[in-house]
Amino acid sequence: MVAASPLIDLQSLTVRFGRQTVLRNVSISVPAGQTLAVIGESGCGKTVLLKTIIGLLQPTAGTVEFDGRQFGNLSERDVSAQRTRFGFVFQNAALFDSMTVAENILFPLKQHRASNDADQERSMHSLLTEVGLPNTVLKKYPAELSGGMRKRVGLARALIMRPEAVLYDEPTTGLDPIMSDVINELMMRTRDKFEVTSVIVTHDMNTARKVADRVVMLYPLNRLKPDESQILFDGPPSELDASTDRRVTQFIRGEAGDRMMELSEQAGG
Amino acid sequence: MSTGSSYPNERTTGGPLWRISEGIADFGAVVIRMIEGLGDMTLFAWSAILWMFSRLPRRDTLINNMYAIGVQSLPVVAIIGAFTGMVLAVQSYTQFRNFGLETQLGGVINKSMFRELGPVLAATMLAGRVGSAMAAELGTMRVTEQIDALSAMGANPIHYLVVPRFLSCLLLIPSLTIMAIFMGVVGGAFYCVQFLGIDYHHYSTNSQRFVENWDLFYGVAKSVVFGAVIGIISCYRGFNCLPGAEGVGRAATTAFVYSFVSIIILDLLLSIVLDHIYLAIWPVAPSLFGG
Numbered sequence: 263m264v265a266a267s268p269l270i271d272l273q274s275l276t277v278r279f280g281r282q283t284v285l286r287n288v289s290i291s292v293p294a295g296q297t298l299a300v301i302g303e304s305g306c307g308k309t310v311l312l313k314t315i316i317g318l319l320q321p322t323a324g325t326v327e328f329d330g331r332q333f334g335n336l337s338e339r340d341v342s343a344q345r346t347r348f349g350f351v352f353q354n355a356a357l358f359d360s361m362t363v364a365e366n367i368l369f370p371l372k373q374h375r376a377s378n379d380a381d382q383e384r385s386m387h388s389l390l391t392e393v394g395l396p397n398t399v400l401k402k403y404p405a406e407l408s409g410g411m412r413k414r415v416g417l418a419r420a421l422i423m424r425p426e427a428v429l430y431d432e433p434t435t436g437l438d439p440i441m442s443d444v445i446n447e448l449m450m451r452t453r454d455k456f457e458v459t460s461v462i463v464t465h466d467m468n469t470a471r472k473v474a475d476r477v478v479m480l481y482p483l484n485r486l487k488p489d490e491s492q493i494l495f496d497g498p499p500s501e502l503d504a505s506t507d508r509r510v511t512q513f514i515r516g517e518a519g520d521r522m523m524e525l526s527e528q529a530g531g
Numbered sequence: 532m533s534t535g536s537s538y539p540n541e542r543t544t545g546g547p548l549w550r551i552s553e554g555i556a557d558f559g560a561v562v563i564r565m566i567e568g569l570g571d572m573t574l575f576a577w578s579a580i581l582w583m584f585s586r587l588p589r590r591d592t593l594i595n596n597m598y599a600i601g602v603q604s605l606p607v608v609a610i611i612g613a614f615t616g617m618v619l620a621v622q623s624y625t626q627f628r629n630f631g632l633e634t635q636l637g638g639v640i641n642k643s644m645f646r647e648l649g650p651v652l653a654a655t656m657l658a659g660r661v662g663s664a665m666a667a668e669l670g671t672m673r674v675t676e677q678i679d680a681l682s683a684m685g686a687n688p689i690h691y692l693v694v695p696r697f698l699s700c701l702l703l704i705p706s707l708t709i710m711a712i713f714m715g716v717v718g719g720a721f722y723c724v725q726f727l728g729i730d731y732h733h734y735s736t737n738s739q740r741f742v743e744n745w746d747l748f749y750g751v752a753k754s755v756v757f758g759a760v761i762g763i764i765s766c767y768r769g770f771n772c773l774p775g776a777e778g779v780g781r782a783a784t785t786a787f788v789y790s791f792v793s794i795i796i797l798d799l800l801l802s803i804v805l806d807h808i809y810l811a812i813w814p815v816a817p818s819l820f821g822g
Contacts, residue, residue: 318679342685356680359671370684419684 267330269294269427269459270315274324277310284310286483286492287324294426297453297460299474299499301467303513306480307492308463309353312429315461316348317341328427346374349420349428349458353435355412357404363415364400370423389418392455393448410441417448427459428452434466442466449473467514471499479510485524575689575770576763579697582690588698589691596695600661601703605710608656612711615648616640616718624727633729637738640719645746649712651798654757656711657704658790662765665696666786669769670779678770693770697762704758705751712750745809753801760797761790 268291277285284307292298300308313319314326317333325332328348333341357366364386371382390397393414404412413433420428430449434442446469453460453473464470470477479495486492495502495510502514512518587593619640627633669692672678681688720738723729768786772778 313679316683318682338687342687345683345685348683350680350683352676352680352683354675356676358677358680359675369686373684373686423684 268292268327269329270461271327271330272311272315272324273327275311275314275321275326276323277307277314277319278322283322283483285314285480288480288492289324290478290493290496292459292461294459295457297449297462297473297475299462299464299470299477300480301464301470301477301513302480302494303482304465306482308480309431311480312350312431312461312463316345316350316429342374346370346376346423347426349417349423349425351413351416351420351428351430351433353432354409355404355416357412357415357419359404361403362400363395363402363404363407366404366415367419367422369419374423376423385422386418389421392421392451393418394444409436410438410444413437413445414448417445417452421452421456424456425458427461430460430462430464432464433462434464434469442468445469446472467516471502474499477502479513481509571771572763572767575693575767578689579693579763579766582687583694583698586690588695592691592695593698596699597703599664600657600696600699601706604656604660604703604707607660608653608707608711609714611652611656612644612649612714613718615652615711616644616715616720617722619643619648619715620719620722620727624723633723633727634733635737636723636727636729637720637734638741640723641716641738641742642746644712644715644719645742645750646802647750647798649715650708650750650754650757651794652715653704653707653711653754654761654794655791657700657707657758658761658765658787658794661700662761662790663783663787665762665765666769666772667779667783669766670772670782673770673772674774674779688770693762693766696766697759700758700762701755702758704754704761708750708754709747712747745813749805749809752805753798756797756801757794760793764790764793 270290270292272288272290275285275288276283288307288311290298290311300311302308310319314321315328317326320334326334328344331340331344333344336344357363358369361369367386367389368382371377371385376382377385386400387397390400395411395414395418399407399411399415404415407415417433428449433445433449437445449460449462449469450473452458460473462469462473475498477495477497477499478493480492481494483492494507495505502510505511505514620636623636623639624633627636627639669678672692678688678692681691716738720731720734723734724731765786768782768789772782
C-alpha cells in the first residue's frame with residue numbers, strides 16, 4: 263500500500279531572526295486528517311513553526327509545503343488563495359477591534375467575495391451555533407466579550423471559509439479549566455465534523471492528551487547541544503509517559519527540575 | 532589613588548585609540564541602521580503605491596478613513612488657521628506702521644498663509660492629530676496579531692490598512708490646507724480691520740495685488756507631498772511597532788517626530804524648487820514694496 267502524501271510537510275526547516283536561530287533542521291509531516299499537538303517550553307519556536315506553515319514567516323533554510331506547494335514559489339494571488347485553505351486561531355483570538363463580531367466572522371468571506379450575502383449570513387449563524395454562541399453577540403465588539411467568547415468567535419472566523427487545515431496557537435491559554443475543556447471539545451468537534459487537519463501549539467497537556475492523535479515536543483535551541491535534534495518526542499500521546507528523556511517527563515509533569523537550577527545560575531551571572 | 536587596579540582591562544580595551552575606534556564603529560552602526568530604515572520605508576512606500584494602482588481599497592474603509600482624517604480635522608485646522616492669521620497681523624503691524632505701510636499688511640499675511648503657514652500648519656496638525664493616532668492604531672494591531680490575522684486570512688495588510696490611510700492623507704490634506712489658508716486670511720483681515728483700524732478697501736486691494744493663483748498652487752503642491760510623507764511614515768512606524776504598550780507609545784511619538792522633521796526639511800527643499808520654477812516661468816515677480 264502506498265502511504266498518502268502529507269498535507270503539511272516541513273523538511274529540514276530552519277528559521278533565524280538576525281543572529282538568533284529559533285528552529286533548526288526541523289522535519290515534520292502531517293497527513294490529512296491528523297491532529298498534531300506541538301508542545302514545548304516558551305521560546306522553543308512553537309508559534310514560529312505555526313506561522314511558518316502558513317507563510318507569515320519565511321524559512322531561512324528548508325522547505326514548507328502545503329498540499330505539495332511551497333509558499334515561497336507562489337504569486338501574491340496564489341498565496342492569498344492558498345491561505346484561504348487554512349484557518350488560524352490566534353492566541354488572543356486577534357479579532358479586529360473596530361469590527362463587530364458579525365463583521366469579524368464574515369471578514370474572510372467578504373474579502374474573497376466567496377458567496378452571496380444570504381449564504382454568508384447562513385454560514386455565520388450555523389457556525390455561531392457550532393461554537394456555542396448566541397446570536398446576541400453578533401452586534402457586540404470584541405472588547406465586550408470574555409476571553410472564552412473571543413476564542414470561540416476566533417474559531418468561527420477560522421472555519422467560515424471551510425478550511426482544510428486549522429492551526430491553533432495556544433487555544434486554551436488564559437482560560438479557566440472548564441472553558442479550556444469547552445475549547446478542547448470544540449476542537450475535537452471541528453475535526454470530526456469538518457474533517458480538517460489540525461496543528462495545535464499548546465502548553466496545556468490536557469489539550470495535547472485529549473485532542474491530539476500525535477504529539478511533537480520541541481526544545482529551546484539555546485539549551486541543546488549543536489548536534490542534538492530539536493524534536494525530543496514524536497509519537498502518540500499515549501506514549502508520552504513512557505518517554506525515557508528526562509526533559510520530556512519533566513515537561514509533561516510540569517516539574518521545574520533542573521530548570522530552576524539553570525535559572526538560578528543564569529541570574530547569578 | 533591608582534586607577535589601574537579599578538580598571539584591569541583598560542590597557543587592552545580602554546585605551547584612547549580603542550575608544551576612538553569604538554566611537555567610529557558606533558557611529559557607523561547608527562548610520563547603517565538609518566540607511567537600512569530608510570530603504571525599508573522606501574520599499575514599504577513603493578509597495579503601498581503599487582497596491583494603490585493595482586486594486587482600489589474597499590469603499591467603506593476608504594470613507595471611514597477619509598472621515599477620520601479629513602472631516603474630523605477640519606475644525607481644529609480652521610481654528611489654528613484663523614488665530615495664526617491674527618497673530619501675523621499683530622506681529623507685523625508695528626514694523627509696517629513705522630514705514631507707513633500698514634495697508635500692505637494683507638499682502639504679507641496672505642502671502643505667508645498661502646505659501647508657508649497654511650500647508651505647514653495643516654500638515655503639522657495632520658501629523659499630530661492623525662499620524663500619531665494611525666501609528667498607535669496600527670501598532671496595536673501589530674502587537675495584538677491583528678495584522679498577522681489579516682495576512683492569515685489571505686488579505687494583504689498593506690492594501691487593506693495602509694492604502695486607505697495613505698490615500699486619505701494624500702487626497703484630503705489639500706482641503707485642510709485650503710481651509711487653514713482661508714481662515715488665516717479671514718482672521719488676519721478681521722484683526723487688521725476691526726482692531727488695528729486699517730481701511731478695508733486698501734487692505735483688500737493690496738491683498739489681492741500680491742496673491743496669485745501660483746501661490747495657491749504653491750501651498751497645495753507642498754501639502755500633497757506633506758500628506759504623502761505623513762501617511763507613509765505613520766503607517767510604517769505602526770507596522771514596525773515594538774512589542775508592548777511602550778512599543779505602541781513609541782510608535783505614536785516617533786511617527787509625529789519623524790513626520791514633523793520631514794515636513795520642515797521638505798518645506799525648505801520644495802520652497803527652493805518651486806521658487807526656481809516660478810522664476811523660470813515668470814522672471815519678474817511683483818514686490819510688496821513697489822517696483
